[in-house]
Amino acid sequence: xxDQIGRERVIQTKDKYxxxxxxxxxxxxxxxxxxxxxxxxxxxxxxxxxxxxxLPLEGLKSGVAVPAVxxxxxxxxxxxxxxxxxxxRTDRWRPAPGGVSIGHYRITxxxxxxxxxxxQSGTRLILSNNHxxxxxxxxxxxxxILQPGPxxxxxxGANRIGVLERFCLIQFSESEPTCGIANSxxxxxxxxxxxxxxxxxLLAKRIDPQAVNQVxxxxxxxxxxxxxxxxxxxxxxxxxxAPAALGMAVRKSGRxxxxxxxxxxxxxxTVNVSYGSGRTATFENQLVAGPMSQGGDSGSxxxxxxxxxxxxxxxxxxxxxxxFSPIQLVxxxxxxxx
Numbered sequence: 001x002x003d004q005i006g007r008e009r010v011i012q013t014k015d016k017y018x019x020x021x022x023x024x025x026x027x028x029x030x031x032x033x034x035x036x037x038x039x040x041x042x043x044x045x046x047x048x049x050x051x052x053x054x055l056p057l058e059g060l061k062s063g064v065a066v067p068a069v070x071x072x073x074x075x076x077x078x079x080x081x082x083x084x085x086x087x088x089r090t091d092r093w094r095p096a097p098g099g100v101s102i103g104h105y106r107i108t109x110x111x112x113x114x115x116x117x118x119x120q121s122g123t124r125l126i127l128s129n130n131h132x133x134x135x136x137x138x139x140x141x142x143x144x145i146l147q148p149g150p151x152x153x154x155x156x157g158a159n160r161i162g163v164l165e166r167f168c169l170i171q172f173s174e175s176e177p178t179c180g181i182a183n184s185x186x187x188x189x190x191x192x193x194x195x196x197x198x199x200x201x202l203l204a205k206r207i208d209p210q211a212v213n214q215v216x217x218x219x220x221x222x223x224x225x226x227x228x229x230x231x232x233x234x235x236x237x238x239x240x241x242a243p244a245a246l247g248m249a250v251r252k253s254g255r256x257x258x259x260x261x262x263x264x265x266x267x268x269x270t271v272n273v274s275y276g277s278g279r280t281a282t283f284e285n286q287l288v289a290g291p292m293s294q295g296g297d298s299g300s301x302x303x304x305x306x307x308x309x310x311x312x313x314x315x316x317x318x319x320x321x322x323x324f325s326p327i328q329l330v331x332x333x334x335x336x337x338x
Contacts, residue, residue, distance in 0.1 A: 006045060007045060009072075009073065010032055010045050010046070010047060010073050011032065013047065013070055013071045013072075013073040014030060014031070014032055014047050014073075016071070017030075017047075017070055017071070018030045021049060021066070021070075024064060024066065025064060026051045026052050026053065026055065026064070027049055027050065027051055027066070028050050028051065028052055028080060028082070028083050029049075029050035029080065029083065030047060030048070030049055030050065031047075031048045031050070032045065032046070032047060032048060033045075033046065033048040033076065034046070035074055035076040036076060036078075044074060046073065046074040046075055046076045047070060047073055047074070047075045047076070048075075048076050048077075048078060049066045049075050049076070049077045049078070050078055050079075050080045051066070051077055051078070051079055051080070052079070052080070052081060052082055053079055053081075054077060054079045089101060089233065089254075089255050089256075089258065090109070090148050090152035090153075090255065091148060091152075092147065092148055092153075092154075092158075092159055093147065093148075094227050095226060095227050095228055095229045096112060096147050096161060096227060096228050096229065097112075097228075097229040097231050097232060097233045098111075098112050098113055098114040098115070098229075098231065098232030098233065098235070098253060098300075098301060099111060099112065099232050099233035099234065099235070099253035099254060099255070099258075099259075099300065100112050100147065100148070100233065100255060101147065101148035101149045101152045101154070101255045101296070102126070102128060102132065102133070102145065102146070102147045102148065102149055102161070102220075102255075102299070103132055103133070103145070103146055103148075103149030103150060103151075103154065104132065104133055104134060104135045104139055104143060104144075104145060104146075104164065105143065105144045105145070105146055105150060105154075105156055106135050106138075106139070106143075106150075107131070107132065107135050107149065107150065108149060108150060108151035108296070109132075109148060109149025109150065109151045109152050109154070109255060109296055110128055110129055110131070110132030110133075110149060110255065110296060110297075110298040110299040111128060111132070111253075111254045111255040111256075111296065111297055111298060111299035111300045111314075112126055112128055112147065112228075112255075112299065113126075113127040113128045113129075113299045113300055113301040113313060114127050114230070114232055114238060114301045114310070114338070115127070115228050115229070115230050116219070116331070116334070116336040116337060116338055117336060117337050117338075118335070118336055119335045119336060119337055120335070123221070124222070124225050124228065125165055125219045125220065125221055125222075125336060126145070126161075126162060126219060126220040126221075126222060126228060127217070127218075127219060127299075127301070127313070127330070127334070127336070128217075128218060128220070128298075128299030129216045129217060129218060129298045129299045129313070129315045130167045130168060130169075130170055130216045130217060130218045131170075131216060131275065131298065131315070132149075132218070132298055132299045133145060133164055133167065133218035133219070133220050133299075134164055134167035134218040136170060136275050136279070137167075137169060137170055139164055139167075140164070141163070141164050141165060141166060142163050142164060143163060143164040144156055144160050144163060144164075145160070145161055145162045145163060145164060145220040146159045146160060146161065147159060147161040149255075152255075160223065161220070161222055161223065161227055161228070162220045162221050162222040162223050162227075163220065163221055163223070164218065164219075164220055164221075165218075165219040165220055165221040166218070166219055166334065167217065167218035167219070167334075168213075168214075168215050168216070168217045168218065168330075168333040168334060170213055170216060170275075170281050171211035171212065171213055171281065172211060172275070172279045172280065172281050173209060173211045173212075173272070173280055173281060173282045174278065174279060174280040211281070211282065212282050212283070212284050213281055213282065213283045213284070214283065214284060214285055214325065214329045214333065215283075215313065215315075215325040215329050215330045215333050216273075216281075216283070216298075216313075216315040216316070216325065217313055217315075217325070217330045217333060217334055218334075219334055219336065232253050232301060232303070233253045233258075233259075234253050234258065234259040235251065235253050235259070235303055235308070236308055237308065238301065238303055238308045238309065238310050238338060239308060239309075239338060240307075240308070240309045240310070240338065241309055241310045241311070241327050241328060241331075241338065242304045242307065242309035242310070242311050243311075243326075244264055244267055244287050244311050244312065244326060245264065245267070246264060246265070246266075246267055247263060247264065247265075248263065248264045248304070248305070248311070249261065249262075249263055249304075249305030249306065250262055250263070250264060250289060250292075250302050250303065250304065250305050250311055250312075251292075251302070251303050251304075251305050252292060252293065252297070252300040252301065252302045252303065252314055252322075253300060253301075254293060254296070254297030254299075254300040254314070255296045255297060255299075255300075256293075256294045256295060256296035256297045257292070257293060257294050257297055260292040260293065261292060261305060262289035262290045262291070262292035262322060263289060263290060264287055264288070264289050264311075265288060265289060265290065266287070266288035267287055267288075268285060268286075269285075269286040269287065269288050269323075270282065270283070270284045270285075270286070271283050271286055271288075271316070271323055273315075273316045273323070283316075283323075283325070285325075285326060285329065286323055286324070286325060286326075287302075287311070287312050287323070287324050287325070287326060288321055288322070288323055289302075289321070289322045289324070290320070290321065290322065291317070291318075291319060291320055291321060291322065292317075292322045293314055293317045293322045294317075297314060297317075298314060298315050298316070299313070299314065299315070300313075300314040301313060301314075301327075302314050302324045302327075310327040310338055311324075311326075311327055312324035312325055312326055312327050312330075313325050313327060313330045
């Protein structure tokens, strides 16, 4: 290890050249640390130069590259990305990355999954769930989308980020009745029950056992494309897809629980999901992992645990499980690509 005299020299050199080094376009920080070579510490004290991204030396202009030695003191370049003041995921973000609060102006809040591209136009669009961006079918294209979502303080005037573009319709297997005859029978039956002093009442329900779904997904068009980032908080920029497999490690970045990890333990699942207000929808071909989400995480992109590849779109769960749709089904339904 470098002795005390060497340490003082490194400190003095760092203080002397810090301003000059920070003027380089890719440098975001300068400090002192142990130099690493091929991933192993050498025991040699050095000036650590923190850069947004490590770039090949041959691609850099003269004077831009960080010198290997400054006044006899070795340097060590490490990549740290873009440094930003930390914000809560429920704050207003501009530009907004994946993993933060978003929602249709009439819901509570969900998660901005990621940015995708329209297959025909190449337009950058925001991906999340139908029940996050389209209010579970009860919305129309052009409706306002807020970031953060309403329950996190999002207001129509100040927090608009875009509008609803399109969504995959959810077919409900159980929902509120629309049949006038059924409603009339219930009213008459309950009137008789009241007259007789009965403590039970009839309840009408619309049943459609043939209604099945593949995805809960929707898109929003940002007002300003520069207001959304391709990257996902704590994960990075996802650029491909990966097929799901039993035992596969996955992760997600969500509005409520942040970055969490899990393992796929069920594939090809058929599940019944409650949407409240007496509505239930059946989904086929779903993926199930352990407990890695809570309310408000809906819309999170589920990513391969070991690579920047998308696996699915999270939309439901419980205290014991997390449900997500295979990402290819989502992309095909909405006609977009990562």
